[in-house]
Amino acid sequence: MSTSPMNRTTTPGRGDPACPAVDWERAGELARESAGPPLPAVTRGLAEALGHALAAPLRALTDLPPFDTSAMDGWAVAGPGPWRPRAGGVLAGEEPGPLGAGTAVRIATGAPVPAGASAVLRREHGEIEESTGLLSEHPAGTAVPGRDIRPRGQECRTDDVLLPAGTTVTARVLGLAAAAGYDRLAVHRRPTVELLVLGDELLDSGPPRNGRVRDALGPLLAPWLRDNGAELGCRRRIPDDPAPLRAALRDSTADVVLTTGSTAAGPVDFLHDALAATGARLLVDSVAVRPGHPMLLAALPPASDGRPRLLVGLPGNPLAAVAGTVTLAVPLLRRLGGHTDAEPxxxxxxxxxxxxxxxxxxxxxxxxxxxxxxxxxxxxxxxxxxxxxxxxxxxxxxxxxxxxxxxxxxxxxx
Incomplete structure (x- = not known):
């Protein structure tokens, strides 16, 4: 955990001019620093690896393509024409026999090029003469050696680094990994998050009524957190009562607890007191950003198995909570999950x-x-x-x- 001089177990900072707000850029740095090293590596099947970060460079397990392949539908030809066509043809997934000089065989896009073939003659460029039965090229000279053949290893050679560690596994990465021969990937474990939505004024369904408003942050934040590498364990409503809040902070087993509301100094803003009561250390208490300045970051006491636990406190106003999410939660979660920081x-x-x-x-x-x-x-x-x-x-x-x-x-x- 960070040993920043801002760590403290008391609750100054809520409007206290002696505790100035942290600069916005510095707040993101503190969030990353507080994460420590990425979570341990695990092995996942390709589908289960989606959204994780690579824990090791993705190296090619084979040449790509693994053999010379045809880039077009047409004829595999050997040497200069005209050529004598061979019966049959070569389709993708077949292993063709060798092709003798002066001969040709029909070939499909993606099919292995027969040994001895010098080029692929596109279908529209070839014609079999009725009088001789030979295949000719039109226009002449199109079947130059290597034409329309994807040579073995054109994209990569075995053991080439395809992607660095820290790359987020997207659908595109899964496709590349499968093409390179992978069934499973070494990825960092995703940080688990418990989302605590605070406030008696919130409704879970229907329009606002009787002085109460809909909870917008629960539906908004859950997919946002997953999109940034989190494993959302549960989402709970916590009433405006210090006792259940203290219990929730004490009993959570998540890597990160995310709270909404109660970060300021209002009559029912109990988060600072609950953090102090549970022995948490404040790492960030207010950030010089609008909206969202009363956001906070704290180190909770370790879990029973010794794992560090962190808390991000978001303001209750929706856009202010989003500001807190991108300022503190996203950098923290991405660093815990081993994701490389994106270029600005x-x-x-x-x-x-x-x-x-x-x-x-x-x-x-x-x-x-x-x-x-x-x-x-x-x-x-x-x-x-x-x-x-x-x-x-x-x-x-x-x-x-x-x-x-x-x-x-x-x-x-x-």
Whole structure:
């Protein structure tokens, strides 16, 4: 765990000017540092490896292609034409016999090229003369040696590194791994997450009523966490009561506990007190970012088996919670899961992006051919702008002028 001087077991920081908020970029660094090394490697079948990070480089188990193959439908020909056609043909999945000089055989795309063949003559370029029965090329000279043959090892040779460790296993990676001969992959274990949704005012179904509002964060965060490498163990509602909150923090066996709400200093904001009561160490207590500044990161006491446990506390307002997710939860989860950090995405601002006077601002934007365009409905309690966005612009204090470069955090499937 981090030994940052910000670690503490007391609860200062909630509006205390002696405990200034952490810079936004530094908060992400602290989240990564607190994760420590990635979780141990496990072996998974290809389908089960989806979403994990490779624990070792993906090396080719064979040459690709493993033999010379035809790139087109047509004729495998040996030497210069005209050629005498051989009976039958070669299909993908067959092992053809050798081809003698001056002969040809029909061949399908992807089929192994017979030994002795010098080229593949495309179907539309070949014609069998009725008078002689010989195959000729039209136009002449198209069957040059090597034409339309994919040579063995064109894509890779055995033991070549195809992908580095830390690569996220996507559907595309699964395809490459299968082509390279893999049935199972060594990947990092995904961090388990328990999502605690705090608040008596939340409803689980129907429209808002009687002073209560729908829980938007439970449905929003669950797929977002999975998309960023987490194994979501359970999602629970916790009432505005310190006792069940303390019990939930104490008894959770997840690698990461994620809470929504109760991070500020309101009359029913019990999270800081519950953390202190359970012996947690605060690593981050407020971040200089809008929305979402009252987010926090804490190290919980280890699990009974000695595993470290961490907690990310998100504000209760929906867009503020999303800001906390991308600031603290995503870097933490990806580092625990062994995923390589992505290169920052930078683009031009299609219009002026308004900023906060002192803090970083995370602003919902839509990327266009002119750059990032700000969207309306961007208040901390709003989700309409986020639903239309494909990224969050990282706007430094004071804002960004139109045409200037800005970093954009792509939004996950959540």
């Amino acid at each position: 995405l930078r683009t031009a601002a299609a219009a002026a992006l308004p900023g906060h006077p002192r803090d970083t601002r995370l602003l919902p934007v839509r990327r266009t051919d002119r750059g990032a365009r700000p969207l309306p409905f961007d208040g901390p309690a709003m989700l309409r702008g986020l639903a239309c966005a494909d990224g969050l612009a990282v706007v430094p204090p004071g804002g960004v002028d139109a045409g200037a470069t800005v970093e954009v955090l792509p939004l996950s499937a959540g």
